[in-house]
Amino acid sequence: MIDWQFIIDHANYWLFILLMMTGFYIVVSRGNLVKKVVGLNIFQVSVFMLYISIGKVSGGTAPILPVDLETEPGVVYSNPLPHVLILTAIVVGVATTALALALIVRIREEYGTIDEDGILAIEQAIVRGENVRHGDAMGDRA
Amino acid sequence: MAAGAAEHVSRTLADHLPILVVLAPFVAAPVAVVIGNRNAARTLAVLATVISLVASWLLLRQVVGGGYISYPIGGWPPPIGIEYRIDAANAFVLLLISAIGTVFLPYAFRSLDHEIPWRNHTLVYCCYLLCLSGLLGIVATGDGFNVFVFLEISSLSTYILVSQGCYRDKRALTAAYDYLIMGTIGAVFFVIGLGMLYMMTGTLNMADLADRIAAQGPNRTLLAAFAFIVVGVSLKVAIFPLHMWLPYAYSHAPSAVTVFLSATATKASIYVLLRFLFSVFQPEFVVATLTPQAVLLPLAIAAMVVMSFVAVFQTDLKRMLAYSSLAHVGYLLLGVALMNVDGLSATIIHLFNHGITKALLFMGAGALVLRVGSTFYDDIAGLGRSMPVMSAAMVIGGLSLVGVPGTAGFVSKWLLVQASFERGWTFAAVLVVASTLLTVVNMWRVFEVLYIRSPNPGSQRQSQPLTSAGGPAGRIADTTGDAPLMMLVPIWILAIACIWFGIDTGLTLGSAQVAAESLLSGSLGMADGAI
Numbered sequence: 137m138i139d140w141q142f143i144i145d146h147a148n149y150w151l152f153i154l155l156m157m158t159g160f161y162i163v164v165s166r167g168n169l170v171k172k173v174v175g176l177n178i179f180q181v182s183v184f185m186l187y188i189s190i191g192k193v194s195g196g197t198a199p200i201l202p203v204d205l206e207t208e209p210g211v212v213y214s215n216p217l218p219h220v221l222i223l224t225a226i227v228v229g230v231a232t233t234a235l236a237l238a239l240i241v242r243i244r245e246e247y248g249t250i251d252e253d254g255i256l257a258i259e260q261a262i263v264r265g266e267n268v269r270h271g272d273a274m275g276d277r278a
Numbered sequence: 279m280a281a282g283a284a285e286h287v288s289r290t291l292a293d294h295l296p297i298l299v300v301l302a303p304f305v306a307a308p309v310a311v312v313i314g315n316r317n318a319a320r321t322l323a324v325l326a327t328v329i330s331l332v333a334s335w336l337l338l339r340q341v342v343g344g345g346y347i348s349y350p351i352g353g354w355p356p357p358i359g360i361e362y363r364i365d366a367a368n369a370f371v372l373l374l375i376s377a378i379g380t381v382f383l384p385y386a387f388r389s390l391d392h393e394i395p396w397r398n399h400t401l402v403y404c405c406y407l408l409c410l411s412g413l414l415g416i417v418a419t420g421d422g423f424n425v426f427v428f429l430e431i432s433s434l435s436t437y438i439l440v441s442q443g444c445y446r447d448k449r450a451l452t453a454a455y456d457y458l459i460m461g462t463i464g465a466v467f468f469v470i471g472l473g474m475l476y477m478m479t480g481t482l483n484m485a486d487l488a489d490r491i492a493a494q495g496p497n498r499t500l501l502a503a504f505a506f507i508v509v510g511v512s513l514k515v516a517i518f519p520l521h522m523w524l525p526y527a528y529s530h531a532p533s534a535v536t537v538f539l540s541a542t543a544t545k546a547s548i549y550v551l552l553r554f555l556f557s558v559f560q561p562e563f564v565v566a567t568l569t570p571q572a573v574l575l576p577l578a579i580a581a582m583v584v585m586s587f588v589a590v591f592q593t594d595l596k597r598m599l600a601y602s603s604l605a606h607v608g609y610l611l612l613g614v615a616l617m618n619v620d621g622l623s624a625t626i627i628h629l630f631n632h633g634i635t636k637a638l639l640f641m642g643a644g645a646l647v648l649r650v651g652s653t654f655y656d657d658i659a660g661l662g663r664s665m666p667v668m669s670a671a672m673v674i675g676g677l678s679l680v681g682v683p684g685t686a687g688f689v690s691k692w693l694l695v696q697a698s699f700e701r702g703w704t705f706a707a708v709l710v711v712a713s714t715l716l717t718v719v720n721m722w723r724v725f726e727v728l729y730i731r732s733p734n735p736g737s738q739r740q741s742q743p744l745t746s747a748g749g750p751a752g753r754i755a756d757t758t759g760d761a762p763l764m765m766l767v768p769i770w771i772l773a774i775a776c777i778w779f780g781i782d783t784g785l786t787l788g789s790a791q792v793a794a795e796s797l798l799s800g801s802l803g804m805a806d807g808a809i
Contacts (some may be wrong), residue, residue, distance in 0.1 A: 156470075163459060164637070176462055183469050190477050218476070221423055225469060228430045232462050235437060239455045246448040255452055262449065268655045270593040 148189040155182035167252040169243065173236045180229040184222045191218035295333045295445050296362040298350040299372055300415045300428075302329040304425065307407035319403040320387060326407055327379040330414060334372035339371050342789050344796065348420070356420070357483035363420030367626065367793035371417045371549045374630050378541040378637055379410050383514045385768040386534035389644045393532045402442060406538070409435040413546045422472050422482045422558070425550060426465065429514070433461045436543060440531040446647075453526035460523045464513030471506030474499050475558075487558050496563060504567060507554050514547035517611060518581035521604050528600035533644025536596065540603055541595035545629045548610050552625070555614065556797040565617060574615035579709050581608030586716035590723075595653035596643050598720055599636065605713060606632045608769050612706060613694055620697035622794035628690035631779060634685055635678040638772035642672035645761035645769065664730030668761040669728050671773035676721035678776040681714055685780040689787065694756060 143150070155178055183221025183258055196214040201207065244250050291298075306326035310319040341347060346365035350356055364372075386406075394402055412432025416425055437458045443450030476482060478499050479490040491500060509520075516524040523653050524544075528536050555564050564570065589601035605629070613625030647660045662669035678685035681692075691710060698707035708780050760766065779786050 160463070163463065169455065172459060176459060179463070180466055183466055183473065186470065186473050187476075190473060218473075221482075224423075224427055228427070228465075231428075231434055232458065235434060236455065236458050238507075239437070239441060239451060239458065242444065243455060246444065246451060259449055259452065266654070267593065270656050277714045 148185060152186045152189065155179075155185065169240045169250045169252065169255075170237070172252075173240070174231060176236070177229065177233055180225070180232075184225060187225070188224045193217040208210040229267050292336070294349070295337050296347060296418055297351065299330050299333040299337070299376070300362075300411055300418055302326040302333070302411075303407040305412070307404045307411065311402045316399045317402075319400040320383075323407055324380075324383055327376060327383060327410065328669060329799055330376040331373075331380045331411070334376045334414075336371060337364050338366075338369040338789065339375050339540065340364075341366050342792060347684065354591060357486035360424055361420040361483055361485075361625055362418050363485065363690060364418060365793070365796055366551065366789050367415045367797055368549065368728065370626065370789045370793055371545065371629065372414055374545060374633050375410070375413050375417065375542045378538065378633060381768045381771055382534065382538050382541075382637065382641075383404055384601035385537065385641055385644070385765050388762055388764045389648060390532060391532040392648050393446055393534070395445060402439065405435040408432070408441065408475070408631075408760055409538075409543075411687065414567055415544050420484050422475065422484055422487065424482075426469050426472065426623045429465055429468070430697050430705065432543070432546070433465065433514075436539060437461070438526070439529045439535040439539075442535065443531045446532070446651075447530050449526070450530035450532075453523070453530045457523045457527045458499055458612045460513055460520070464520075465508045465512045467510030467513070469510075470505045474503035474506065476735050478503070484553065484558050488560065491558065491563070492560055496566060498657055500559075500563075501567065504563075504569075508551070508569065508573075510555065511547055511551045515544055515551060516607055518577045518584070518604070518608065521581070521585075521607070521623060524604060525597055525600040528603065529594060529597040531645050533596075536600075537637050537640040537644060540599075540640050541633040544603070544607060545633055548607075548629060552614065552622075552797060556622075561617065561798055570615040570617050572610050575703075575706070577609035577713070578608045579706065581605060581611065582713040583608075583709055583716070586713045586720070589720050590716060593655055595658065595724060596640070596723075597644065599639050599643065601633075604719065605717070607693060608713070609710065611693070612710070616697050616701050616703070616706075617798075618697055618701055619791070619794050619798055620693055620700055623787070624690050624693035624697055625784075626790040626793050627693060630786055630790075631678070631686035631690045631776075632770050634775050634779070635675055635685075638675035638769060638776060639672060639679065641730040641765065641769045641772065642668060642675065645765050648761065648765070656794045657721070659727050659731040660729075660733035662725075664733075667762045667766055668769060671766075671769045672728070673725060674773040674776055676724060678780065680717050680721055683780075684778045685776065686786075688780055689783050693787075 159175050159177070159179030159182060163172050163179060166172050166175060191214055193212055193214050196212040199213040199216040238251055245257065247255050249255060249258075289302055303323075303326040306322040308539040310322045313319070313322075337347065341364055344366065348356065349362040349364070351360040351362065353359070360798055390399065390402060409432050411429075412428045412435065413430030416432065419425055419428065437454045440457060441451055441454035443453070472482070474493075478494065478497070479487055481487055481490060494500065513520045528540060531539065552609060555561075555569075585605040585608065586599050589598045589605065592601060610625050610632075612630055613621040613623075613628065615621070616624075643653045645665070646661060648652050649661065649665065650657045652658075674685065678687040681687040681690075691714065695707045698704070698710065761769070
């Protein structure tokens, strides 16, 4: 017996889970560094959705006081705190994305590729060179 | 701090110490950028770090006897406003971070001159200040979301600092990128966990969270929140299977940056783990989830043994030390997994002792980079004879890392073994000793390379200081003789500290025990216990 009402009522939480897993999957599976950052963004945005869903009070209106500061009793307000928290998280997300993209530009300049496999091949060649050179220099004990 | 009517209370500077610790470097960072002068940035960095050091010393003096200081930001009483709450545990970590910062700066001047082009220096010092402020903030705050904000402040500046190693080795860029991806995933997990806690309790203040979680008892959302937070923080701590970013970041970052990070960044994250395990979720809740026995213990033991073993096969001093850091994260976790006062004291005291020891060893590695341009064993062979003063300090650091009696490392390892026996986990004690033997192998190789092997003329590369444009300067750095005085003094301060805290354990053991007892007794909640 599936409780359809429960599932529909929590649509935004399901979307949160879907977005989170999509973003996480992209970060793990994609080899292109820019695509990884896009995945990371989706991953972060899913959290915004979770927080804003928490703040919703059914039947609640925008948490703004009227000019005369006289609120009618019985009026319900949505919880503004999660929104405020998520503003901070959005700023953090923007900063992270900007920094990641800046790093990718520098990686492209140094490696000539932004593909993970290409970078890995270049780094493995460096490491192998180091191991041979320094391993030989240390004798058999390296 | 009574809730309710917020009457104006006049405060003296001493009352503002908890925020002053964090604010001094935080304000100095933008000022350094606005002035835009390298020397001004250095001066500001020193000034701000010393202010933080003095403030955290004064805080530790106040709370070392037990109790805590509650500081409401902006006068808003908690749990509505953000609260900074200082007790013995975080005052001790604050002191470690700001003390390492103070000792590290004079060393960094010389080392950074050498490894990063001058045009970047102002911004690098700015990043250092932000990183310091973030780490201190993580430790000082009593608000869950504030932890996340400071975690990100420190992490973002750390990524930049790590990437600055690209002037020596381009792999620093990919190391920084990997660290960024892993760090961000960790932070997002942490925020998801916090969101779930907020969903269940409607508060973000740690003490208030503790009260309300205890009132609710365990349920599925709280368990999910607990899992998200533990995994998220574990990524930052670099607990065994989540550690891959750390060796790359540490071995490719500029030497001075590695010194600072190894001694502070993972330590602050461990502190967050402790705080959430013991102060937010109560010890009983944590034990009921079986996390200490079923998750932390196997991972701690795996980290101790496997990482020490991997370190044996490294040909590069810096990378060997990075792997050894991972092994020591294992010791720290083992202390947590034991869930008794001695174990936790061992963790807290080892945070401090390993911090100073590893900082000392990485400083030595940086001094070797200054001399020969790399830390590969065959490049640094025989340098113990031409750099006797520096190498002697490294020997002390190596002995402390191994845990020879009379050094700082011995105190914490002894306590850890004692706690394992107390808990009845003899195998854990045996494995600590096994891991120590592997450390002996590692450190002996370093001593052998430095003192016994003859210098390898073919592989000695001359290291050159960078000009403002980043290219090698015309003049060659002083390539003979010992490390410069600006490096020797910090190195020897740490070397003496390694011995001092191995013999006089009054400060470290005293505060660690008070901290461990207060952590294990669970949170004081919102009840009035402030001093």
